[in-house]
Amino acid sequence: SKHELLLAATYIEDARSGWKLSLHFDPSPRNLSYYLAFRSAWGKYLLYLVLAVHMALALFEEPALRTLQVNYLYPACVELFCVAFYVYRCLHLLSFTSHGWFWKDVKNLAVISVILLTIIDIVVFMGMKETGAVGGVRWSRPLRPLLMINIPESRQIRRAWRSVSRTLPDVAGTMVLFVLNLLLFALMAYKLFGSRGLKYANGRPYFSTYQDSVFDLYVLVTTANSPDVMMPALNASPPMFLFFVVFVLISLYLFMNVILAVIYNSYRKHLKKDVQTAVAARRLLMSRAFSLLGRGGAVLRDDYVRVMAVLRPEHGTQLVDILWRVLDPHGDGMLGERDLYQLADLLNVRVTEVKDRVTLLERLFPSCFNSRPAVLVRRVVRQRPFRLFFDLLIVVNAITIAVDADQAEWAFLAAFILEILLKMYAFGFREFFDKLWNMFDFVVIGGAFLISVVRASTGLQGNTLVLDVLLLFRCLRVVKLMDSVAIFRAVLRTIASFSRSIVTYGGVLFCVFYFFALIGMELFADRVMWAPFRPGRPTDCGDRLLKDTDFSRLQYCANNFNSLPAALAVLFELMVVNQWHVLADGYAAVTTQWARLYFVAFHLCCVVLLLNIFTAFILEAFILEF
Amino acid sequence: SKHELLLAATYIEDARSGWKLSLHFDPSPRNLSYYLAFRSAWGKYLLYLVLAVHMALALFEEPALRTLQVNYLYPACVELFCVAFYVYRCLHLLSFTSHGWFWKDVKNLAVISVILLTIIDIVVFMGMKETGAVGGVRWSRPLRPLLMINIPESRQIRRAWRSVSRTLPDVAGTMVLFVLNLLLFALMAYKLFGSRGLKYANGRPYFSTYQDSVFDLYVLVTTANSPDVMMPALNASPPMFLFFVVFVLISLYLFMNVILAVIYNSYRKHLKKDVQTAVAARRLLMSRAFSLLGRGGAVLRDDYVRVMAVLRPEHGTQLVDILWRVLDPHGDGMLGERDLYQLADLLNVRVTEVKDRVTLLERLFPSCFNSRPAVLVRRVVRQRPFRLFFDLLIVVNAITIAVDADQAEWAFLAAFILEILLKMYAFGFREFFDKLWNMFDFVVIGGAFLISVVRASTGLQGNTLVLDVLLLFRCLRVVKLMDSVAIFRAVLRTIASFSRSIVTYGGVLFCVFYFFALIGMELFADRVMWAPFRPGRPTDCGDRLLKDTDFSRLQYCANNFNSLPAALAVLFELMVVNQWHVLADGYAAVTTQWARLYFVAFHLCCVVLLLNIFTAFILEAFILEF
């Protein structure tokens, strides 16, 4: 029947794309149509849009950039609209799934909790604002990333997130051991150096309290205060240096590597389980599809054609036929359960139906296209020397860019445009744009050409943004060279092959950044004020407590939490780790010593855990690749 | 015959220990006896001693610590003695191995080259010194580590070294790609920022030349100048910050992880091959031993006993019997070739012959030992609460140490001594000292007791060295707690199980450090002079060119190359990476800009290559463990 066909197509499509939701509802026609509406592309993109708007609200909420500052009511109202949309999505989900599953699934509970907390938060905050009470805090805002992680559409991000959260118990023992090791060394350092009255080069007392000793040694494990932390001891008594050598060898080179190894091990273990779960779910979906389509233990060709018409209405008969032949290599006219399994994988393979190999030019001007000079040009373009010549030209161009020989630029641009045109002519548009490198070339050269023309025709000179973009476009030409060398190509292809997963980790990273940024904005907004950067003449960033600290000496006033972009920039700097203790000590100076905890927590979450898991991911991806 | 027995025993012993040299000579009685002399323990230890003396010469050669400075003739003469010893070892090796093998083996050629170069260097240097010529350089000194790597005795270090050198070709492509990426970003940065007239917080011009741009971005990949390198751009125009974000994401998080992944992959590949080679060599040795011992395709028990008497004269008949039973589980009285293979592994298992289970006290005072209170005490000691009580006591002691409650120390010391005595009494000396933790306890508590007694009896108060050691001994007690928690124990055991390999990597690291230290001493000795550390009042370290640089502001005068220990300390700081550009710029200021190359080369060799291989080793060790 039509319903069964649609249901089978849904199961197959879910097996292909990795959705597991269709396993969790009773497949009545009503439920199925609700589910298909839920899973539809417009629903997905609308949800992404609402999420993006919701996350972006932090740009307009206090503290905001001065140019983006609006009355608090606007973002609050927009947030209520977003929440209303989430409620609608939840109700939609609830309308077709079984209630038993819905209320047991942690993801749904998380979304509903965040929705409730957000509503409470907004109402309380509005109430406090309207009654003029002081100290209203929008405390639900850091929870927003939870929505991003827990919606059914973000399977990929959730998978990366799971690999983070499931690694935690495995690595906990090693982490605690590391902390104990740190506490012990801090005790020794405090006893060894604390009573000698030594000072750092900047005048700070040296290991004068136990808390400072713990913090300074933790910073040393992140290498951020090396070798400054060793200098007073080295100067007072050179053998004391050995204390730091032993500490660094054990804490940095041994423990940090062991933590990475434990994380890697745990990652591998869970990856295996993940793959097994995914395969099992796919099997289940495909066997359901089989039981719907199969007659007498096999799927007949007619049923296959009918389900493909529902599944891929855009596929031509030819393509459907080719797929059938792949699925049924023996040609006995029927598919067993195992044969059908392959369909889910097969649909993931990108197939281009080559409808016309004749290029546009050939069709329009056949005689000219097939004349001898034209054929010769096409042959030359396809040969190696042509490519080498333009590679050489790029190198020469890079040198002229480096030595500011701008007058040659038009010639180079013309040459590269000619290259593109020749290639288009020789390979045809379709084949030309099928290659990513050609696309890249087209954008970079075309962009540079456009900007140059606009500049020349309007006589713009001082517009730095246009100039900067043009300059970047010029420099980026060099990237094309990397495709010319075989080893580079191999490395780049490997990286490209897991670029999608890298983007997924970027999503997890964004969630962590957003969470910490909003907390940091609540804690530290307007504690450090921006001040003009004046090399050699430090300012106190609007707080006398920062006078004569490394924070003000290094002119870190721009590293503040006074808006979302600024906070994200600070967190990025913290992720790179270096000088994070200067930032931490700066914020500790203008608030309390407890402020250091925020920075340590971010380091542990982002660097020790997340970046190590990313390393584990790259390691495993490379091993699976080779 | 006796010779055949000795030869078989030699093959088996070589298969056990991993020597492969016995495969490379004609096994005549004369050659065999020479080989056994070459492989003997005294020969090995004498060689180690000579190597240690040779390496230590750098302490006395110029530049040396003032207290160790001697006339250049003394170290040169000692070095000649060392070289004479190496020549003797080479001749010894040549006396029994086949010449074809000797002159083809790269290791022997390396040793002979270093010997020749050292002799030439010494003669030339002495000649120049005696004739009063200036500028004599002992350029052969950095080659000394090659001796350490290439002697037949350092198989382990060579294996680690091989894993470094064989990784190079695999990682070269990625490294070149990384460098190109760096050069491209440097070009962009130079174009974007160079013409804006920006300055760093310390007044240095910002991306003002292409060379500086490359160096500054390379330093950023090592994270050492973050976020300082971003601050001028961030202050001048916040969106410029994105340039650094993109650069860091690609160069640090992507490329550095890919380099680690490539190194890890290469390490795994070569490890597999290494193991296969070692197994093949062992098989060959054991099959030779079998063909010597076997009669009619099997080794009889009598022959086994005879060869064991040569191989392990110290083993009792009981132990030899047990080993036989393991090798011949069916009890058919003969060993096949495969059975014999196991002997090589079996001999590596540490076996303790328990000759007497009766403790000393039991033998001396049997009635007292077996009285009811004595039995009760022994039972209590073996129980969990006893252990928990003393664990708690350690925690309390750690707190008293932290809060300087020194008056309680004698009580704690007495308690811990009592614990040790009770344990010795309950378990017997032998069983007590069989456990590493008990040994540790004995040394830490016994040492603290001894020092305390000496201090109390002689009334010493101001001796800081004694006090420091005592203090460290006190703090180290806490380490014992780690054995009490199961998770910690698991991690510590894993680490302990590959501690021997870690020491091997330490050997390779020492070779690299020694090499770079001696080159650094030739290049930079006495360019930076030590000056007293005066917090808040920078000095110029004896060179006006350093005035107002970060090097002098941070008071890095002690980071000089004026003696071997100082140079090693600087290299250690470079290995930890942070602030390495301040050191590099300091030495560039007092010499030339090319000095930066030395520091970059060390970073590439030590951090990018060696430390990543160490990480690969830890990763693989963990995977094989679990």
Ligand code: NA
């Ligand atoms: Na650093």
